[in-house]
Amino acid sequence: MTRFWNDMKKYYDYEIRAAKSELKTEVANSYLNWIWWVLDPLFTMVIYYLIFGVVFQAKELYFTTFLFIGQTMWAFFNKNVVQSVKMIKRNKSIVARVYIPKFVLLVSNMMINAFKMAISWMIVVIMMIATRVPLSSHLLCFIPIMIVMTMVTFAVSINLMHFGVFVEDLGNVINIVMKLLLYMTGIFYSIETRLGPKHPLAAKIILHGNPMALLITDMRNVLLYDKAPHWIWLLIWAMISIFFSVIGIKTIYKNENTYVKVI
């Protein structure tokens, strides 16, 4: 693990620079440039709102903001996980020619997605002000929840990055899993109030067993409804993430020099 921290320090500058160039590249290729980073989450939310707010008559308080928070967090998790599967193959030109610790590619990519998520959060703030959400001390819980989310995302992605090299069609499997998970995470409904009364057990299992459901529910609670997060479960998921991150990092270090033979 000391090697991990050393490499992390050594390649930190590269990660930032690579992420920046990637973002610049994205901007340079499109007509509306960075406006897409705002439009993309905004339109996704509009679609969800039309379907679940208008058609299904969702009754949650501050429903648009509620949706947007879920969408913001889910987008970060989803993009990182899906992209991690093909991470090594996508960077073949680098991997086959120089040695770099492979997690560097992952971290750099997470930075890109984190930047896009930050823009989304700014929209959330604007929406919270516009809809007059009362401020509370629970807002501070934003930070620990974000930290746990980053840890969970890293733990999942780093392990998938490894298996993505050796299992050709893992990408297809992950796409299906992520679709299922999308509905089990409660992006457009509240697990506690929609599922809770009728199926208390199912709600509990989803809320505690699916870290993204827990994180999104807690984030909405602290930002919109002045409720405390499930501290114990956040802690449990943080520990699980550390455990799997360590396993992932060790596996990658052990195997990273065989990757180039496979891709």
Next chain:
Amino acid sequence: MGNKKKNKTKVMKNTENGNDNNNNNKQTTTEDIAIEVKDLWIGYKDIQAYSIKKSLLKLKKAHVEEFQAVRGVSYTVKRGEILGIIGKNGSGKSTMLKALAGIFCADQGTIELKGHSVSLLSIGVGFQMEITGRENILLSGMLLGFSEEEIRGKMPEIIEFAELGKFIDKPVKTYSSGMYSKLAFSITAVLQTEIMLIDEVLSVGDAKFKKKSYRKMKELISNKDRTVVIVSHNEQTLLELCDRVMWMHDGEIKRIGDPKEVLDEYAEFMK
């Protein structure tokens, strides 16, 4: 800089192969050895990507092709020495170079670089088309393992060598292919490590720049503190540059020694 990772894998019992070729460098003292390779085996077996779909359709396990690219090779390179490697296609030259650079892992045997920094000379690693030449120098340099200050320190030299003028602050996608390779070459030529691994001696650009880059390569290679391993098919280049030449055949060392002798024998063999 580069990766200072010592590529060390467990040594397994396998003594018979490859060791008899290099008795002539046993006498060198340990201090001035830059690269020490012992009984190196690298194979491409059993690492085909697994597919869930395929394994569902075919329950029988697919036959795994075994291919040993490098078979029990041992040799040492002294500090400041220039070693050339020659051999026909598929004889394991490039594979071994990649193993020295730390990109491949060895299946058996050890590679010791005695703490020297190493890099495989490759041009244009990590280039992004949409950002400027200047930014690409930083990006590519960092990927090669140099720190930002080091690169910034050498930036003027790189820019001057690349002869790009104003274009250095334009996105790389606006470059002609010649300009692209000039920039890529200049980065690798200026940012250099103690051990340099070269897969084919490069000369890029127009006739003038070709000469200039070849001269630069020669200058880099002949630096007496720099240990160099060159893989090439060009016998003339090897004869001109190398202190010793190694002839690889089917993953084994066929001959190693004086460039003239080895190259003559190789030429005879290839007829």
